[in-house]
Amino acid sequence: MTRxxxxxxxxxxxxxxxxxxxxxxxxxxxQIQITSSYTGTDIVVFGAIQxxxxxxxxxxxDIVVVVRGPGAEMVVRRKVRVAGVWINRDAMTLSxxxxxxxxxxxxxxxxxxxxETRERYQLGLETLEPLSESTHSPAKAEPFRLAAIRERARxxxxxxxxxxxxxxxxxxxxxxxxxxxxxxRGEYTAExxxxxxxxxxxxxxxxxxxxxxxxxxxxxxxxxxxxxLYGLAAVLMALLLGWLASVVFRQxx
Numbered sequence: 001m002t003r004x005x006x007x008x009x010x011x012x013x014x015x016x017x018x019x020x021x022x023x024x025x026x027x028x029x030x031q032i033q034i035t036s037s038y039t040g041t042d043i044v045v046f047g048a049i050q051x052x053x054x055x056x057x058x059x060x061x062d063i064v065v066v067v068r069g070p071g072a073e074m075v076v077r078r079k080v081r082v083a084g085v086w087i088n089r090d091a092m093t094l095s096x097x098x099x100x101x102x103x104x105x106x107x108x109x110x111x112x113x114x115x116e117t118r119e120r121y122q123l124g125l126e127t128l129e130p131l132s133e134s135t136h137s138p139a140k141a142e143p144f145r146l147a148a149i150r151e152r153a154r155x156x157x158x159x160x161x162x163x164x165x166x167x168x169x170x171x172x173x174x175x176x177x178x179x180x181x182x183x184x185r186g187e188y189t190a191e192x193x194x195x196x197x198x199x200x201x202x203x204x205x206x207x208x209x210x211x212x213x214x215x216x217x218x219x220x221x222x223x224x225x226x227x228x229l230y231g232l233a234a235v236l237m238a239l240l241l242g243w244l245a246s247v248v249f250r251q252x253x
Contacts, residue, residue, distance in 0.1 A: 021201050023203065067177050069208075070098070072098070185211050
């Protein structure tokens with residue numbers, strides 16, 4: 001842990017003394033700049049619990065940390081084998097599932113809260129639900145929802161770690177959140193929940209921004225702000241590079 005993070009945690013601990021059973025949390029950084037050399041990083045979510053009984057902070061309380069966002073539209077296809085060839089047959093569009101989702105806790109989520117509570121706050125991979133589906137039949141959409149979650153988990157964009165929250169003392173805690181290189185740009189949220197006896201007694205949400213920087217950001221902004229000019233520039237560049245390649249590698253006649 002760096003000195004800056006430790007200092008911030010001490011400030012959080014001092015601020016949490018306002019009232020009993022309260023929660024204060026923060027991030028080691030609230031903005032991630034993606035460049036061409038970005039290969040992934042970790043951020044630290046930290047905080048403190050203030051309880052009337054200090055010995056109960058890490059015993060009777062539970063911490064759940066969720067980093068999610070932004071919402072995405074996913075098209076999931078089902079392959080079937082026809083005459084020995086695998087082809088796409090059914091497709092489902094799921095809108096509103098987070099493009100990135102990470103949840104950590106100090107013990108398994110099922111031991112912290114009942115199913116209804118976890119579904120209300122979408123705590124855990126199995127609780128993730130899209131905002132809308134391209135069907136009116138929940139039963140038909142269910143296998144596509146599960147397939148989307150499995151694929152995101154395989155890509156490292158969905159992750160559930162039931163023992164990743166580390167208590168540094170009876171009130172201070174932290175968790176390291178991996179941010180892989182494949183995360184999409186946009187606004188994320190870091191949510192911290194304080195549970196006691198299966199109920200949420202305090203919560204805090206902090207925004208986190210992932211954006212491109214340098215030349216990549218300029219190209220991205222140009223492509224989305226002026227798509228016609230960007231397309232023409234890309235075609236002209238391809239023609240120019242093709243002509244240069246023909247000149248350089250031209251065989252002597």
